[in-house]
Structure formats: C-alpha cells, structure tokens
Amino acid sequence: MIPCDQCELCEIGPNGQKVFKCDPFSTVKEPECLAKWQLIRLDMLLASYQSMLKSYGRLAPLQDKIFKYVQREISEMEESESWRLDSDEQDHDPEEPNDAWPV
Known part of the structure; x- marks a missing residue:
C-alpha cells in the first residue's frame, strides 16, 4: 500500500x-484508497454536523424567547377578545330560534 x-x-x-x-x-x-476516501468523507460529514449542532445550540435560547413572546401575545389577544365572546354568549339563548336564519 x-x-x-x-x-x-x-x-x-x-x-x-x-x-x-x-x-x-x-x-x-489501490483498493485501500477507497477506504481512506470514505473515512475522509465521513469525517467531513461529522464535522459539518457538529458545526450545525453548535449553531442550533446558540439559537436555542433565542427560539425559547420568541416562543414565550408569541405565546404571551396570543394569550393577551385572546384575553382582549374574551369580552366579545362573553357578551355574545350571554345575549344568545340557545333555545330561542335565531332570527337571522329562516326556518
């Protein structure tokens, strides 16, 4: 070899x-060249995968903050819309026919 x-x-x-x-x-x-070439490529794949994991690790705290912010915004939006839903439910009696729809 x-x-x-x-x-x-x-x-x-x-x-x-x-x-x-x-x-x-x-x-x-030589046949051993193929084995060496495969090992070199696997090493390159492993290095790129590890660098990708590192970058995802740096983004994880930012993602958590974004998810918390979005959840808070959605809950505030639902809370601000709740007065409409509560008054609509109180005004409408389910046993009374709805005048908007012809029977």
Whole structure:
C-alpha cells in the first residue's frame, strides 16, 4: 500500500494540511484508497454536523424567547377578545330560534 504522502494525488500545504486530489470513480490507485476516501468523507460529514449542532445550540435560547413572546401575545389577544365572546354568549339563548336564519 502506498502511503498518501508519497502519492502524486496528495498535496501537502504550507501548514501541513493534506489536500487529496483523488477521485473514487476515476483515479484510484489501490483498493485501500477507497477506504481512506470514505473515512475522509465521513469525517467531513461529522464535522459539518457538529458545526450545525453548535449553531442550533446558540439559537436555542433565542427560539425559547420568541416562543414565550408569541405565546404571551396570543394569550393577551385572546384575553382582549374574551369580552366579545362573553357578551355574545350571554345575549344568545340557545333555545330561542335565531332570527337571522329562516326556518
């Protein structure tokens, strides 16, 4: 097995970071290259998932505040509308026929 450092499809940057130019569909030199390529991709997926979780963690307190605010606004709106519902229910007797609808 050829180490990635010695492969012409691997470039090492100035900070020591490896950049892989290999493509699993066309430029695979050895079967182990596919396993390495899969591990590299899985590592990239894991890193992006962890960064997404971090950003969601930062947004969670803000979401909680927004939900509380919206709930408070809805309850205040329902409370302000309750006088209409109470007076409508008291004025209308369910046993009396409604004059608005023809019988």
